[in-house]
C-alpha cells in the first residue's frame with residue numbers, strides 16, 4: 001500500500017507503474033475504515049484527494065521514531081510560497097496551520113514522560129505559521145508560549161524557516177528565551193538576486209545579508225543545479241553568503 005507524496009503526485013498512474021502495489025491513497029483517508037475496507041475487498045484501488053486537506057492535531061495518534069530525547073512537532077501543512085523549483089505547494093496544498101492550543105497540548109503530552117529534552121518545530125515554512133488562522137504569522141507567539149510551559153524540555157529548535165518571513169518579534173524571542181536554541185535553519189537557496197527572482201523566493205541578497213547579521217549561528221541550505229545556475233552563480237552562492245554558517249548543498 002502506498003501513501004504519501006508519491007501517491008498524491010501520480011495518483012492512479014502509480015498503480016500502472018508499480019504492479020506490486022495493491023492500493024494507493026493519501027493520508028487524509030489513512031484512518032478511515034470505509035476506505036480501508038473497500039481497499040481490502042477490491043484490490044488495486046487508488047483513493048486520491050484532489051485538494052490535500054490533511055492536518056494532524058494533538059489527538060492524532062503518533063508513533064515517535066526519533067530517540068526518546070528529541071521529537072519533531074509539525075505546526076502546519078502545505079505551503080503558499082510556490083517556489084519555482086518546488087512541487088510541495090502543488091502536492092501538499094495551501095498553508096494549513098494548526099491552532100496554538102493544539103500544538104501546545106501535543107508538546108505537553110509528548111514531554112510528560114520526562115525523557116524528552118529537545119523539540120524541533122517543523123512545517124513547510126514555519127515562519128508563516130498561523131497566518132491563515134490568526135491573520136498574521138504567529139510563530140514568535142507560539143515559541144514564546146512553548147518556552148514558558150512547565151516541562152522537562154530544555155531546547156526548542158526552529159527548523160525550515162523562510163528568509164522573507166522573519167519578524168523582529170521572532171528574532172527577539174529566539175534571543176531572549178533561554179530554551180530556544182540560538183540557531184536558525186534558513187534555506188536561503190541562493191545569494192544571486194537574479195537566481196532568487198528566478199526561484200520566486202521573494203527575497204534579495206541584501207535581505208539575506210541583513211538577516212544574517214542578526215544570527216550567531218545558522219544553517220543555510222544552498223541547492224545547486226537550478227536552471228541558469230551556472231558555475232559562476234554556484235561559486236557566488238558559496239563565496240558571497242554570509243559567514244558563520246553551516247552549508248548543506
Ligand code: SF4
Nearest residue numbers: 079081082083086088
Ligand atoms: S517554501 Fe519550501 S516548501 Fe514552500 S514552495 Fe518554497 S521550497 Fe517548497
